[in-house]
Amino acid sequence: METAAQKSRSVTVSDVAREANVSKATAARVLGGYGVVSEKVRADVLAAAKALDYRPNELARSMTTGKSGIIGVVVGDIENSFFSFAVRGISDVARAAGFNVILANSSEQIEVEKAAVRVLIGKRVDGLIVTPSESRDVSHLREIHRSGRPLALLDRALSDFDVDTVTVDDRDAAMRATKILTEAGHRNIAYVTAVDFAGREYRELKQIYTSSVRERIEGFLAACRASGVEKPERFVQLGATNSQETRTITENLLSKHDRPTAILASDSLIALEVFKVIRERGLRIPEDISLITFHDADWTSVTSPPITVIDQPAYTLGKTIAELLIRRLKGETHTPKRVVIDTSLIERGSVGPPPGIKGGQ
Amino acid sequence: METAAQKSRSVTVSDVAREANVSKATAARVLGGYGVVSEKVRADVLAAAKALDYRPNELARSMTTGKSGIIGVVVGDIENSFFSFAVRGISDVARAAGFNVILANSSEQIEVEKAAVRVLIGKRVDGLIVTPSESRDVSHLREIHRSGRPLALLDRALSDFDVDTVTVDDRDAAMRATKILTEAGHRNIAYVTAVDFAGREYRELKQIYTSSVRERIEGFLAACRASGVEKPERFVQLGATNSQETRTITENLLSKHDRPTAILASDSLIALEVFKVIRERGLRIPEDISLITFHDADWTSVTSPPITVIDQPAYTLGKTIAELLIRRLKGETHTPKRVVIDTSLIERGSVGPPPGIKGGQ
DNA sequence: TTATTGATTGAGACCGGTCTCAATGCTAAT
């Protein structure tokens, strides 16, 4: 009657120990893979474990060891393929190193991001990889640091956080892309980006709290100025946070009497919507308007014409930051590294000279 | 001197209790939000908690309650936007209900899937949502069931598993799509799908161990036969598991002397590659070849011509299965539901009559 | 005034592992 199976309570070390006629401590030693045990006992315990179909409770294990084997990842939006590739890079590296990943979406909202970080800390993740949605409010990131957990930043740097960071050369990439446009003769180039900012009107760099966005704008402005464009600030369009907003912005842009002859989109979701609106308006690319976007999304190569893009190695970005974090989790104490990964510009067919209305340079 | 901060050990209930001059049990009551406490004591404890910046250890909490508040999700491939949308649906519902999601990728490999399930059970997730990569080896799914955790199946049903399942009307969808093709006059239609099968050659339905794939093939074959196509089996192409394989398959297909006049792709990743190869070959869609694909991926609407697709509501699929699972996790004991969600066929411009070489019906 | 009742609070077991330390047994050295 003692063999009667309990409801469905899971098998514990004690159960195995009893079955193998050894102490709980000994059973734990072989099951947990630590300490020393004689061959005979080891075999007995293993046999008992198999017979009972023992499964270690990782939760309990985590509680004593203090390590959960989990890496928390907070990302802007998984639906954006840039992030899903990055996450895939993180996951692959993590799994290979024996870590699991808990994924959270911030929807680029600081409050959601803070909540996610809080939950993750509560779950006692071993480390966090975050794509900070802004640099003004970073109290929650400070907390991570204070809790002793390593933090790593993905895609967006934070000047006053000296932690492992992997970004791409945003400023430079934006400059190169813009330069291609100015060299083709464009002087009225719109830069459409996704920052959610009350008022929408762009005024100065200081109002942008996301490093990557700021750097790209910086690069865009620099390249515009270099080619003699006056007050390029007026071409910066903020607020393309979702397809509806992007659509509105693009429609406004295309309705202006001096509509831009080229558009630079800060991500592929924006570009897709821009592309659609351009199409709907019956405008031709690149004859009527040129287009370049950040991120080599799959669709950009199959449109007619295919789109010129800035290729951000998203997978590598994720892979690299995960490697850095894991090295730290394994005890390495290198000084925080700031890795900047090169992007490349893939020229396809979406850039041409501006329509001859007002002429080139 | 007693105020001296400990290294960086985290603040526990006991610490708060001491600070507030109450017992651990009482502090736990207010911090844990259970039992009853007087207003005064509650205020004291809360104040102490704030002063000490107390953060509950979810791990410890999970250990006693037996619930981790985590839903484990094992999916074929997050990079596939079908899955990333589904995951987004799951995540949104989960977060709203106070659950977290641990995501694992199986890469459609049964061994990886089994390992992932094992890990997730070890982490004591409250329930699992799995996209089973095959129906032959389901021992690991049986284990989930035996461990008392609810299991829910996403996108793929398992005949001998009576658990909550959400799928789409694959058979019907494939039939409708094929019918559009046959009605346009096609009789030589290739169906390209991603099952990894030694030998690649399709022989019979029984060799397909993924329900959705099987049903689609079934629908395809039925529609072909209905329009008088003989031995439509020979048009089924297995093995398009990655872009390279897909490319090879498509190239072979297009090189045949009696090359298909239409292609039906089982997912958007496959279709994208097929589309590219068709383009490279200088063939025109739909004049030279027609194309339909499962999943309304973003790129399908911006190509020239835009692609006719079977729209699978991936987000809804994820949302629905998560809702079902969560209801169960909250104690509801409804009999397992098998929800089949309708797909819709979005006709765009990639279907036309077959080129007039051999003529239509 | 004393017993009864209900509201609070405290003590301590427990979850399922890890890990320290002492006890035991056996071999080898004196």
Place this chain on the structure above:
DNA sequence: ATTAGCATTGAGACCGGTCTCAATCAATAA
């Protein structure tokens, strides 16, 4: 024969919560 020394094993504390049960106390009823 006695004992130091090493390899094994066992007992039990601990991690940080939850939760049961008993104790305390003031207020109400008899």
